[in-house]
Amino acid sequence: MGFFEKNRAETQAKGFDAQRLPPGQYLTDRFPVLHVGDVPTYQPGEWSIEIFGAVSAPFTLNYAQLVALPSVSITTDIHCVTKWSKFDTVWKGVRVRDLFAQAGIDSSATHVMAHAEYGYTANLPLVDATGDDALVAYAYDNTDIEPIHGGPVRLVIPHLYFWKSAKWLRGLEATTQDAPGFWEQNGYHMYGDPFLEQRHWGD
Numbered sequence: 001m002g003f004f005e006k007n008r009a010e011t012q013a014k015g016f017d018a019q020r021l022p023p024g025q026y027l028t029d030r031f032p033v034l035h036v037g038d039v040p041t042y043q044p045g046e047w048s049i050e051i052f053g054a055v056s057a058p059f060t061l062n063y064a065q066l067v068a069l070p071s072v073s074i075t076t077d078i079h080c081v082t083k084w085s086k087f088d089t090v091w092k093g094v095r096v097r098d099l100f101a102q103a104g105i106d107s108s109a110t111h112v113m114a115h116a117e118y119g120y121t122a123n124l125p126l127v128d129a130t131g132d133d134a135l136v137a138y139a140y141d142n143t144d145i146e147p148i149h150g151g152p153v154r155l156v157i158p159h160l161y162f163w164k165s166a167k168w169l170r171g172l173e174a175t176t177q178d179a180p181g182f183w184e185q186n187g188y189h190m191y192g193d194p195f196l197e198q199r200h201w202g203d
């Protein structure tokens with residue numbers, strides 16, 4: 001039995017529904033760290049996020065203002081395109097939907113571009129960015145998100161490959177057309193559904 005088959009059998013033996021593991025993925029208990037470039041550090045009060053683009057009332061929030069907004073907690077599986085999946089991760093944050101509602105999003109908006117530190121971007125259809133589980137997250141596992149995992153604040157879009165979940169999130173831009181983000185310009189799929197194995201262009 002190969003590594004992936006064995007991991008899938010072990011997943012089932014642990015009592016998980018193996019259907020939760022998308023094709024070509026393996027389950028891990030670890031939380032791998034994956035990003036390009038350096039981990040940014042912020043002085044207290046330095047971080048902020050801008051909600052802008054196709055909206056009538058763009059605004060900027062600092063960390064204190066973000067955490068003062070109504071929040072939700074979710075428990076969800078995550079799937080990295082490099083083939084690891086992790087089950088039952090726990091995140092807390094503000095729904096992207098609520099931020100765009102506050103900004104008065106235009107009816108012409110169809111997509112969202114997430115902007116992170118150092119110019120990292122990820123594109124998402126608006127419906128995916130505004131679902132119940134699409135969070136501007138500031139806690140993981142009931143504590144602050146570690147800098148290596150995108151703290152103080154990252155995007156979490158659990159139903160798409162995890163490259164869409166931009167770490168060190170600094171902006172959410174509503175757009176009226178789709179455009180490729182960082183990895184999408186480098187050959188990754190524009191949408192990235194793990195259950196359809198949409199890893200690369202043409203998948």
Ligand SMILES: Nc1nc2c(c(=O)[nH]1)N[C@H]1C(S)=C(S)[C@@H](COP(=O)(O)O)O[C@H]1N2
Pocket residue numbers: 031032033034035036037079080081116117120148149150162163164165166167168
């Ligand atoms: N800003 C930024 N966000 C990013 C990345 C990155 O390189 N830069 N990598 C993405 C990828 S490919 C994955 S799998 C996840 C990894 O998150 P983790 O390091 O917390 O596991 O972050 C995503 N968000």
Ligand SMILES: [Mo]
Pocket residue numbers: 034080081082162163
């Ligand atoms: Mo990834």
